[in-house]
Amino acid sequence: MSETPHLNVLAVAPECFPLIKTGGLADVVGALPGALAPAGCDMRVLMPLYPAVTENVGKCKAVHAYDDLFGGQALIIASETAGLNAYLIEAPHLFDRPGNPYVGADGKEWPDNHLRFAALSRVAADFGLGLAGDWRPDIVHAHDWQAGLAAAYMRMSGETRSRKTPKTVITIHNLAFQGLYPARHLAALGLPADTFTSDGIEYFGQIGFLKAGLIYSDAVTTVSPTYANEIRTPALGMGLDGVLNARPEPVTGILNGIDLDVWNPAEDEAIEEPYSTRRLKKKAKNKLALQQHFGLDEDPDALLACLISRLTDQKGIDLVFECLPGFIGKGGQLALLGSGDRALEKLATDAAAGYAGKVGTFIGYDETLSHRMQAGADMILIPSRFEPCGLTQLIGLRYGTLPLVARTGGLADTVIDANAAAVQARAATGFQFAPIDAETLGFTLERALDLYRQPEIWKGMQKRAMAQDVGWEASARQYMALYEGLL
């Protein structure tokens, strides 16, 4: 039962599922409003109106017009769509472009990204200061660098921070992306020169969008407790550990969840055969379908691992290719879905060509196929060099597809390694490895192959994994406590 809303939150983000998605950020921004509604939170999402979003939106109503939003006219449109209350920024000069939200068809960042996402932040700040009249947020919650200037613009609006001015939160989904731009853009961004200091928006001589968010927001969160600690160290702080440590309050780590209706093996229409802990045998049909789809040998006894990922250095995919000869030689198979870095894409297609019947690759982005892979595989590999939270291991747990993960960030927080003690205590749900290198990954794949040959232990792990709570409820409570604490 939902409480009557007593808290309004404006979530500000560059992407949101199901309107548009390039990664886990969209899943999180799309899931939080539904997760927080039962606690009495009216969360609405502010984002750009890209062409792909236009195809997905329902009924719309204009709530505000700008004569000049960073170089052109803009309309703010309220829309109820796919169960979300969204405010969309219709600014054709900034957002009406083909391709992905951040890069053009040539794979290069749009040259005016600083203006495009300053516009997102500017509108967020205006909302905070009362732009939409009838609906005013108590909290403006920015996600990642693209929304990083929102708190700064609110601070600089000239209005004193009266009791009515919303509190601001920023969530770091990935510290590797910081939104750094040359100082010469200061005036174009409407940022006063006196903000360009080391305790303001200046970051090693450049304008730092994320840094601005970390400096000016009332609270900073990230998406797992372990990552919250890691980013306060030079090793994973990406140059911002000093800024994070200087804040009066430590960064709060709140784990992501997954949408348990979207990801439900018992009712998933995308998969070959629904299954549950009680009907785990049916998972085998999904495995066979997946082997057929990827042209793999139809062998029920092969340990079928899958990998579903952006192909970037962060994700450590290269380590998997190094371990392939050993893994395949000992009876493993691999199905890979991903896109990104051209060199990694080539390694993936080469592997499929080199290990016919053992490795299958699909280069691209395919939501339906990702469901079929989670259902059909025995194991999902996530060897990330760093991982703020990670969602595919949570989906793997839910589907009884045991995650084999690097011990870092949210991966460390969500998977229990099958070491001898955990196996004996019947606590294990997957495999962790550290240090994060090919040799240790290789040993860990061998551990997995070993346990796979002990079906009783493996089945126990699957059932435990599937029973793990990977939904949003607990984390939603933590977000509510954070918001309420700020007010």
Ligand code: ADP
């Ligand atoms: P990140 O946001 O760093 O890419 P996450 O694990 O948080 O990593 O989220 C990735 C999300 O994108 C998951 O929902 C995953 O299933 C999905 N995903 C990644 N690559 C693909 C792909 N090629 N096709 C379909 N879904 C993908």
Ligand code: GLC
């Ligand atoms: C980022 C991170 C990922 C996280 C996602 C959602 O893309 O790389 O670890 O799960 O954001 O928070």
